Each structure stands twice: as C-alpha cells, then as structure tokens.
Amino acid sequence: MANITDIIAGLFPGISVDTPEKSAPVVTVDDSKWHEVAAALRDTKGLQMDYLVTIVGMDWPEGLGCMYYLMSSVTNEIVGVKVLAKGDREQPSITSVADIWKVATLYEREVYDFFGIVFVGNPDMRRLFLSIDWKGYPLRKDYDANPDLNPVSIESERQSDFTSTYSRNADGTLAKEDVRVFQPEDFVVNIGPQHPATHGVLRFRTAIDGEEIKKIDVYMGYIHRGVEKLCEGLTYPQTLHFMDRLDYFSAHNYHHALCLLIEKAAGIEISRRAQVIRVMMDELSRIASHCLFVGTFCMDLGATTMLFYTLRVREQILDIMEKTCGARMTFNYDCIGGVMADLHPDFVKDVKELLAVIPRNVKEYNDLFTGNVVARNRLSGVGILSREDAIGYGVTGPSGRASGWACDMRKLQPYSIYSELQFDEVVATEGDSMARFKCRLDEILQSARILEQLVDNIPDGEYLVKVPKVLKLPQGAWFQVTEGCRGAFGLYLESDGSTKPYRLKIAPPCLPQAAVVDHITRGYKIADLITIGGSMDYIVPDIDR
Amino acid sequence: MEVTTKSMPYEAWKDNEYIEKLVNELRESGTNVVVGSLDKLINWGRSNSIWPLTFATSCCGIEFVSLGAARFDMARFGWEVARSSPRQADFMMVAGTIVHRMVPVFRRLYDQLAEPKYVIACGSCAISGGPFRNSYHVAKGIEDIVPVDVFLPGCPPRPEAMIYGIMQLSRKIKVERFFGGVNRQEKQREFLESHPVEGVED
Numbered sequence: 001m002a003n004i005t006d007i008i009a010g011l012f013p014g015i016s017v018d019t020p021e022k023s024a025p026v027v028t029v030d031d032s033k034w035h036e037v038a039a040a041l042r043d044t045k046g047l048q049m050d051y052l053v054t055i056v057g058m059d060w061p062e063g064l065g066c067m068y069y070l071m072s073s074v075t076n077e078i079v080g081v082k083v084l085a086k087g088d089r090e091q092p093s094i095t096s097v098a099d100i101w102k103v104a105t106l107y108e109r110e111v112y113d114f115f116g117i118v119f120v121g122n123p124d125m126r127r128l129f130l131s132i133d134w135k136g137y138p139l140r141k142d143y144d145a146n147p148d149l150n151p152v153s154i155e156s157e158r159q160s161d162f163t164s165t166y167s168r169n170a171d172g173t174l175a176k177e178d179v180r181v182f183q184p185e186d187f188v189v190n191i192g193p194q195h196p197a198t199h200g201v202l203r204f205r206t207a208i209d210g211e212e213i214k215k216i217d218v219y220m221g222y223i224h225r226g227v228e229k230l231c232e233g234l235t236y237p238q239t240l241h242f243m244d245r246l247d248y249f250s251a252h253n254y255h256h257a258l259c260l261l262i263e264k265a266a267g268i269e270i271s272r273r274a275q276v277i278r279v280m281m282d283e284l285s286r287i288a289s290h291c292l293f294v295g296t297f298c299m300d301l302g303a304t305t306m307l308f309y310t311l312r313v314r315e316q317i318l319d320i321m322e323k324t325c326g327a328r329m330t331f332n333y334d335c336i337g338g339v340m341a342d343l344h345p346d347f348v349k350d351v352k353e354l355l356a357v358i359p360r361n362v363k364e365y366n367d368l369f370t371g372n373v374v375a376r377n378r379l380s381g382v383g384i385l386s387r388e389d390a391i392g393y394g395v396t397g398p399s400g401r402a403s404g405w406a407c408d409m410r411k412l413q414p415y416s417i418y419s420e421l422q423f424d425e426v427v428a429t430e431g432d433s434m435a436r437f438k439c440r441l442d443e444i445l446q447s448a449r450i451l452e453q454l455v456d457n458i459p460d461g462e463y464l465v466k467v468p469k470v471l472k473l474p475q476g477a478w479f480q481v482t483e484g485c486r487g488a489f490g491l492y493l494e495s496d497g498s499t500k501p502y503r504l505k506i507a508p509p510c511l512p513q514a515a516v517v518d519h520i521t522r523g524y525k526i527a528d529l530i531t532i533g534g535s536m537d538y539i540v541p542d543i544d545r
Numbered sequence: 546m547e548v549t550t551k552s553m554p555y556e557a558w559k560d561n562e563y564i565e566k567l568v569n570e571l572r573e574s575g576t577n578v579v580v581g582s583l584d585k586l587i588n589w590g591r592s593n594s595i596w597p598l599t600f601a602t603s604c605c606g607i608e609f610v611s612l613g614a615a616r617f618d619m620a621r622f623g624w625e626v627a628r629s630s631p632r633q634a635d636f637m638m639v640a641g642t643i644v645h646r647m648v649p650v651f652r653r654l655y656d657q658l659a660e661p662k663y664v665i666a667c668g669s670c671a672i673s674g675g676p677f678r679n680s681y682h683v684a685k686g687i688e689d690i691v692p693v694d695v696f697l698p699g700c701p702p703r704p705e706a707m708i709y710g711i712m713q714l715s716r717k718i719k720v721e722r723f724f725g726g727v728n729r730q731e732k733q734r735e736f737l738e739s740h741p742v743e744g745v746e747d
Contacts, residue, residue: 129682131645138682152648154648154740193647200602200603222646223603296610308614311616315611328608541641
C-alpha cells in the first residue's frame with residue numbers, strides 16, 4: 001500500500017494522500033488538475049489504474065463532488081480520488097474522464113442524474129434513470145421530495161433526440177452544445193422495455209442498416225427504485241434488506257458484502273462458523289444463479305426445454321435455502337454480526353445430495369446444448385469483447401473473465417475465508433458469447449468444489465455475535481469490492497457518526513455490462529443482439545437500483 | 546351457489562365472502578335461462594384457459610418463471626401459454642415494482658390487452674410500493690393506474706400463492722356475465738373514464 005502512495009506523491013508533489021486504516025488510500029485532487037492526474041494514474045508504470053470501479057457522487061457539507069474508485073488490473077491495488085466540483089450548486093462542474101475510462105461516460109451520466117454535476121467534455125450528458133422533465137436532483141441532501149413536483153403520470157414521457165456536451169469558456173462559464181443521438185437518416189427500431197428477451201425492463205433504441213446494428217442507445221430507469229436515497233433514511237440493519245432486491249440471484253452475496261463493510265467499519269469480528277455459513281450460501285447462490293442463466297439464455301435461443309433441466313437443480317438449492325433461511329428468494333439471512341438463524345439439521349445432508357448431482361447435470365447441459373450445431377453457430381465468434389475493452393468498460397464477472405481478464409474479486413481482494421479455499425478462476429480468451437456461456441458452466445463446478453471443501457468442515461460455535469442494539473459507525477468512509485454472481489460488486493459507505501449512513505453507494509456489476517452492449521453489438525445482426533445481451537446476463541433491477 | 550374451480554373444495558377457499566357478495570349482486574339483477582346458460586358456457590371456457598402476459602419487472606418475475614417450470618407446472622391449469630404480446634393475452638400478472646418511468650408503458654400494455662382483460666397485482670410492490678414505498682421514483686401501488694382484480698401479497702409470493710391467486714381470478718371469471726347486465730365491464734369503463742390518458746400520440 002505504501003508503495004502506491006509513494007508513487008503518487010512522487011508524481012505530483014504537493015498532492016495530499018490520505019491512508020485510512022480500513023479502506024483504500026484516497027488522493028484529493030483539484031478539478032483543474034484532475035484530467036492530467038487521471039491520465040497519469042492510468043498510464044504510469046506501477047500504478048496502471050485501468051479499471052474504473054465506480055464514480056460516487058457526493059453532497060458533502062463542503063460542497064458537491066465525486067469519489068472515483070480505481071483499480072489496477074496489474075497490481076490489483078485500489079485507490080480513491082476525491083474531486084470537488086467547481087462552481088455553485090446551480091451549475092457545479094467537473095472535468096470529464098470519459099476519454100480515459102470508457103465506462104466513465106455512463107457513470108458520469110448517473111452522477112449528473114442524481115446530483116446535477118455537469119461533466120465538461122463528456123460526449124453524452126443526459127439524465128440516465130430519470131426523465132428529462134424531472135425536477136431536482138434526488139440524491140442531493142436538499143432535494144425536495146414533495147410528490148406534487150414529480151407526480152406519477154400515465155402520459156407518455158417526453159423524449160429528446162438530442163444529447164448535450166459541455167465545454168468551458170475562457171471565463172470559466174459553461175457552454176452547452178446539442179448533439180444528435182442518432183443521425184436523421186438512421187432507421188431506429190425500438191426494442192423493449194416490454195420484451196421477453198431483454199431480461200426485465202430494459203430498452204434499446206437500435207439504429208439499424210438493413211439487418212446490421214449501427215448503434216444502440218441503452219435506455220434505463222424503468223425499474224429505478226431509488227435504493228441509495230432510501231438507505232440514507234434507514235438505520236444500518238434496516239438498509240440490509242434492499243440488497244436482496246437488487247440482483248435477486250445474488251441476494252446472499254450482496255447481503256454478505258454490506259454486512260462485511262458495516263462490520264469492518266464498526267470493528268465487529270464474527271465467528272468462524274458464521275463466515276463458513278456465509279460463504280457456503282454465497283456459493284449455493286452462485287450455482288442457482290448460473291443455472292437459471294443457462295436456462296433462460298437457452299430459452300432466448302429457442303431451446304425451451306433447457307429451462308426445465310436447469311430449474312431442477314435450482315429448485316433443489318432453493319429447498320436447501322428455504323429450510324435454513326425460511327424463504328425461496330429475498331432471504332434476508334446474513335445480518336450484522338453473523339447470520340440470522342442457525343443451519344437446519346438437514347443442511348449438510350442436503351448439500352451433499354446436491355453435490356452428488358451437479359457434475360451429472362452440468363454434463364447433461366453440455367450434451368444437450370453446448371455441442372449443438374445451432375447453438376455453436378449462434379454463439380461462437382459473436383459479440384467479441386477484447387480484454388482491453390472489458391477492462392475499459394469495467395465488464396467484470398464471468399463476462400469479463402471470458403475475455404481473458406482475471407477479475408475474480410474472491411482472488412484479487414480476498415474477503416471472508418476465500419483466501420483459504422482451493423478453487424480455480426475460470427478464464428477464457430475468446431471473448432465471444434460462447435465463452436461467456438461456458439465460463440458460467442465451469443463456474444458451477446468450481447463453486448461445487450468450494451462447497452465440497454466446506455461441507456464437512458463447518459466449525460461449531462455461535463452463528464451470531466452480540467452487536468450493539470443501536471449501531472453507530474464512527475465518522476469515515478469505506479469502500480470495498482466483492483464478487484457477486486455477475487461480477488464485482490462495489491460498496492461505498494460514508495458515515496457522519498450517526499445511526500444512519502450519510503451515503504451508501506452501490507456499484508452494481510450489471511450496469512457496465514448493459515453499457516457495453518452498444519460497443520459489442522455493432523456490425524452484428526439484430527438477431528445477435530438477443531444472444532449477446534443474454535450472454536452478458538445482466539439483471540435490470542441491479543442496473544437501475 | 547358455490548363457486549369453485551379446479552376441483553378445489555369450496556370450504557378450502559380462505560375468502561368466500563366476496564364471491565358470495567358478487568353472486569348475490571348477480572341474483573338481484575336477475576337473468577333469464579338462455580342467457581344464463583350461454584354465460585355459463587363462455588365462462589367455463591374462459592376460466593380454464595387464461596393466458597398470462599409475460600410481464601415482469603423484478604423479483605416476482607423469477608417466481609413466475611419457477612411457476613412455469615416443471616415443479617409447479619402451471620400447465621396443469623391451462624395458464625402455461627405465456628404470451629409476449631398483450632394482444633394475445635388475457636391477464637397481466639404485474640410482477641414487480643412499477644416506477645414513474647414505467648407507468649405510461651404499463652398503462653399502454655394494459656390498454657393493448659384484448660377484452661376481457663384482468664390484472665393481478667403480484668407482490669407487495671405492485672400492491673402498495675412495498676419496501677420502496679417511500680422512494681421518490683416508485684408508484685404507490687398499481688390500483689391508481691389500472692383496475693385490479695386480485696391482490697396477491699408476498700415479497701415475492703411463493704409459486705403456490707401465485708397458483709392460489711390465479712385460481713381466485715379463474716373463480717371470479719366464473720361468475721361474470723357477458724350478456725345482460727355486464728357487471729365487470731361497466732366498472733372497468735367507469736374506471737377508464739375517470740383515469741383518461743391524455744396527450745398520447747401515435
């Protein structure tokens with residue numbers, strides 16, 4: 001850690017680098033220097049911060065601003081950068097880094113949507129989740145939540161064919177320029193939000209040339225529920241249940257992540273038994289999630305029977321979870337200090353039964369589908385995502401690993417007991433839809449391997465340690481990245497010392513995966529959009545939060 | 546008259562009061578034998594083949610997928626023909642949160658459903674906004690947007706609960722009258738008149 005801060009301090013004398021005890025180092029940069037520093041952070045040897053994990057918009061008492069969290073695909077170090085916005089609350093602005101990290105285009109739109117911070121130089125400065133007529137910026141602390149200002153309307157939303165870019169005049173004021181999203185001669189087809197193959201309510205405005213895709217404008221927000229703002233009004237234990245409802249397949253994993261972060265911030269040590277239970281639940285979720293992926297993905301391609309085969313295993317896992325957690329979905333099982341209830345007496349027996357059938361099932365899926373000539377033609381060589389683009393667009397999880405980027409946070413940022421476990425990181429190099437599909441199938445086997453190591457070694461002890469009834473976190477900010485079922489799940493928590501979070505930012509893995517669809521579908525046929533989108537396996541409530 | 550469906554014993558239903566109320570209303574308005582028999586025939590057909598619209602916004606949709614798969618198998622009841630186009634569907638299972646941006650889309654989907662059409666509000670989000678009720682971008686229940694036939698609580702409801710909910714709908718269809726005094730459709734027309742869609746451009 002000291003190494004990184006030394007390099008940064010050496011590069012930019014006079015820059016301030018904080019090294020909080022339990023989180024990544026934070027560099028504070030003035031906006032005038034930010035673009036230069038960002039380029040150096042990415043390109044300097046020894047830093048190579050080429051993966052932008054998230055941009056956290058902030059409304060600090062000292063003003064609006066952003067926290068950028070960067071990670072290196074070479075050294076695996078994380079660094080945070082704090083930039084305060086220039087200008088007053090009417091028109092705050094920050095220099096855009098969209099030309100340095102490709103995914104920043106979208107992340108900056110998100111911050112603009114929530115905080116009204118304009119990013120100077122971003123080619124596409126529109127609102128992301130909320131309509132263009134939305135009044136106010138909801139995540140600002142002084143947002144007026146009066147429902148009369150933004151009523152529920154059954155009238156169709158006003159839409160614009162234009163987006164804006166901003167530049168700075170010599171006197172520091174901002175100049176706005178309108179740019180067309182699509183050219184006037186483009187033929188634009190609307191796909192979604194009500195479409196069976198978009199896996200939820202996602203909408204693609206697709207410009208096509210004959211059957212070939214020229215450009216896709218991904219339109220989100222059809223299930224934007226404002227979880228981050230809701231969390232600011234709830235106590236820490238109360239915020240947990242929202243994690244179940246983001247990516248509902250990664251319910252355990254996301255719960256685990258937020259519990260870890262709060263425990264780290266509060267300095268709570270949990271028992272070994274609780275850690276093992278949590279990891280086992282995470283891996284069971286991963287198998288169930290990938291099984292459903294295989295089923296729905298094959299169904300998108302017309303192989304409906306696969307859904308019945310894969311849901312058989314998923315139901316078996318849901319039964320195991322139901323016995324212990326009492327629910328089939330939205331378990332709310334992990335809690336601060338451990339887990340909510342002890343394991344069901346049948347748990348070990350059931351998991352062993354499951355492990356006995358998994359290899360047979362995966363072989364069956366392969367026999368039925370992977371070798372099928374139709375599937376091969378539709379998937380192999382389609383939707384190729386290069387390693388550089390995977391990193392630039394921040395595509396993590398099995399989708400990123402299929403492009404050759406070893407980005408499994410269980411290996412890179414080991415948390416809980418993952419550093420003691422034996423498992424392989426499944427990495428492919430092709431980067432096409434087939435590779436993404438196969439990576440998930442192989443991950444089922446790796447998760448089963450983790451379960452095999454743990455199932456006979458669940459230690460005795462308490463499953464829930466005592467935590468204060470009223471939990472207050474010390475002042476500070478914490479950031480962590482863990483592995484959900486679909487990729488790197490980042491969480492940023494800032495506390496002002498009270499019982500409620502000052503800001504809880506959720507950085508979901510699915511948002512960049514949806515953002516990259518435009519890039520990887522260009523030049524392919526419109527029918528391939530379904531297979532490519534399916535193989536990215538995004539979950540729309542996770543994108544929109 | 547004991548209204549039931551799918552060989553479910555009448556006593557096993559948890560809420561018979563409302564269906565008895567419906568039946569009484571029908572009796573009071575009176576009907577003749579021919580029309581009544583025609584209604585019976587139509588309702589028998591309709592209540593046994595209600596086709597859902599594939600419509601899911603969040604978690605509840607996954608339980609609906611489970612409902613379609615082998616274990617819960619809604620094909621047993623004649624509901625398995627999930628249509629992706631609202632023109633071909635009979636009812637809409639509103640599985641998930643409806644947010645501001647989705648409301649016009651959702652309303653348009655409802656308008657596109659062919660008559661007779663039904664709506665099941667599935668899960669607490671569709672009923673009231675659920676855990677997201679206090680959010681700035683969530684509609685507080687779909688009842689203000691479309692008329693709802695069955696409320697199906699849960700977060701998400703279990704597949705068994707979904708079966709029960711759709712069976713309730715099927716039972717409701719059984720006491721409908723399409724000839725003579727058309728009870729349900731009038732209510733729907735009233736609702737639509739009081740909630741007009743303005744400024745829709747085609």
